[in-house]
Amino acid sequence: MIALLQFVLVLSLAPLVSGLIKTLKARLQTRRGPGILQPYYDLHKLFQKGMVLPDTASWIFTATPYVVFATTALAGLMIPMVSADAPLGLFGGVLAIVYLLGLGRFFLALGGLDTGSSFGGLGSSREMTIAALAEPAMMLAVFTVAIGANSTALSQVARTAIAQNWRFLAPAQILALAALFVVLIAETGRIPVDNPATHLELTMIHEAMVLEYSGPYLALIEWGASIKQLVLMTLLINSFWPFGLQLEWSAAGALVSLGWLLVKLAALAGCIVLVETTNAKMRFFRVPDLLAVAFTLGALALISTFLF
């Protein structure tokens, strides 16, 4: 029952966060921008549309949207959102979530190559490269968090963080947060790593991979991408600053937790927008440098866990 509620919450909240980021970004650039509900309209429109499948594609191309949607939605059920205990927390902690998202990316890259178009191959190649380079930084940050809690279970991580009130101010936590934030930018394909709004051949990464998708399949992939973004943002929030998250399940507590989550999501979205607006997109071969910085931050975080 709780699982069902969180399922609905994840599905409905994810487009809202995407919309919020778009609106905030437009406002910061003194544009009016689309309404905050635009992603819902887009999804609705895409589901209504017909679709054109490439004549070169195989069943991999058809299976990919379902795999992407299922992996991200399942990750959404394994993460604590409105209570320290995730509905499917038993199914896996932070490691399983990272690898589930990896499974989605694996199929997305196959889907990109399946069409035979150069753009798809280009996107897949770049996406897998960046993901591979982001992984060690992510794992160091994850290790720092997990070592503090002595567990990879996210409920345990959140409980530890709540029990030690000011833990998020410890140098290790701040450094790990910074590393994970860079990884979040890279994994969700945001400026300065990738530009979600571009369709310029030379620069696109994620968009190049999904170029041949249309209609409901595109809707599933877009939805999956926004769920992935929500999952990673929630992961960041609830492992570093789970303040306000209820420990035992109650309906009233869930509402309070949800309120706090929304406030914190909005704040994090603000940070992402700030980074997106103040930076230019990097040249592809500069991205490894950025991820090396994240790796260093992660390593420093780890070292400072026993220095301080």
Add this chain to the structure above:
Amino acid sequence: MNLPVAVALFRLGLVVYLAGAAAALLAWRRPRAARLAAFGAPVLGGLVQLAASAAALSRASAAVWTLPWGTALFPWTVRLDPLSSYFNLALAFLTVAVSLYSLDYLRDMEENWNLGALGFFYNLLLLSLTLVFTAANAFFFLIAWEVMALAAFCLVAFEHQKEEARSAGVLFLIMSHAGTGMLLAAFLMLATAAGNLNFASFHRLASRLSPVEQGVVFLLFFLGFGVKAGVVPLHIWLPDAHPVAPSNISALMSGIVIKTGIYGMARVFFDFYGAPPLWAGTLVLAAGVVTALVGVLYALMEHDLKRLLAYHSIENIGIILIGFGAALLFRALGHANLAALALVAGLYHTLNHAMFKGLLFLGAGSVLHSTGTRNMEQMGGLIRRMPATALFFLIGAVAISGLPPLNGFVSEWLTYQALLAGFGTTESLTRLVFPIAGSLLALTAALAAACFVKAFAIPFLALPRSDAARSAEEAPLAMQAAMGILAAACIALGLGASWFVKVFDPITEQALGIRISASLQAGRGFALSAGAPHSGTVSTAGIALFLVSLGAAAAYLVSRFARSQRRSTGPVWDCGLPGLTAENEYTATAFSKPLRMIFSVLYRPRREIQAEYEVSPYYPKAIRFESEIEPTFEKHVYGPLKDWILGVAKRMRAIQAGSVHAYLAYIFVTLILLLLFEVRG
């Protein structure tokens, strides 16, 4: 008597392999009979061995059996203890699948190849492998070890008409013997201390030696077994030898022959040593990390499908060694529970790798069988021509990339958990090696995923790149069945992980004196736990269940809108050019180009572009592109070593004068020296 069940089955299995070898010799001139007898028998023998190892694993104590020949000093004794039986299990399972595969794979080779010889060496290899895993004394072990190396050499160099097969075989033989030399020295040092050659008397013996001897024995064993396992930098023979063998042999080589090195290490590290020194664990862990990373980085640059898989074998040996290294460290630090967890992670990955690498090599064999090439750039679109092979290869690719819910994920997850727990085990700086190893393991796994996107997508997806790929045909039934068996094993070992961990109980009890499977289960056996309470759980079965149901939910959502949908197929966007062709596709080389540039420090890539033009360089008539990476280890490690050895040999030529008198003098002097040595000692 309960004992003979395992032993009787084991004996029967050996007899079947022997019968297979004999039948192959008898049917030397009749290829069809040779194929059916020499590869039909091991299917049966493998099944019998499977039962034997299952029976032996379910028993607590080891079953011992001595062959009727041999002398008092050198008995031919076989011992089916849990560790031996576990490796024998992996071997037997792979044997069944590979032999079944061979029945159809070799059908077309009847005219060109001498299947009698192939079948003889194949059965001999299986027999010696079984004995390597179960030999109970150093003498018998080394005999089996050498027979295995010779049989493997004959199989690697089987297509001896080809220059690459011959040179790969010779390199394999040289490396293998250098390794055996080190093993011999190490065994002799142990035998001197024990007074006999029995493995039983070696138990915990190495830890009672002096620290220097301990270190020397450890290094000799690690290097000696490391050659066979393909530990970097001792790996250079592996990417040459595995691909040139016939594909069914490659599957066996990468799946299980390199695991003899792992078995040897497990035997030495966790049986002969009580608690090895701290540096030993750090060394193995570091070697594991380097091996994993170097293996996957070179795999990424390959576009020869079988060489790519061979490099991935090196990577996976590295992952296994990370588990072993962590287990050694925990033992040295006195954490038996964590040592058991890390050992289980390493051993689980050993079995998993045997399954998915066997599967992938058989898949590559099917592709080679039907397209006649190992070059990925010549393939493409095979998923339409060979749907079953493609599906099985995809399962193998997902498993080896360590993605849930398949088996590769489970063992990598256990490895992560062991490394994570390692940070709290000591106050010294040593604890930093655990998280650093963990993050580099994450890099390895992610690069492996990138590599297998390439290894699946370039051959199987999009448009065919050659006529051979265009007219490819699906593999025959027995080959499909063999791949299906291994794919099912990958799925079962993934989804059933929380139940399968029980198998490791007798092994950890023998090695470390504890059973941990109960603490590895959570959620009424439905989920796998990291051992300590609240430390983290994962349920691959649950993940699989929910992935299927969420996918079904999405399918329902899509079909709900179906009435308003028009679904049509159309050409891919080709930028307005006249139609998309295979030449427009992304190639394997292009796919890995970003990584080639990012890791250029290691690869030192070289490329050459020549364009022919008449009027202007902007309108070339033809472009020739050449790109290669530098073989770092061959050039900077083995090149100087080879020169040095040749130089020494040249100088030593002086003492080999060809005069019988001189030789007699040498013998006389040696005799005197030995006598003096004996008198003094």
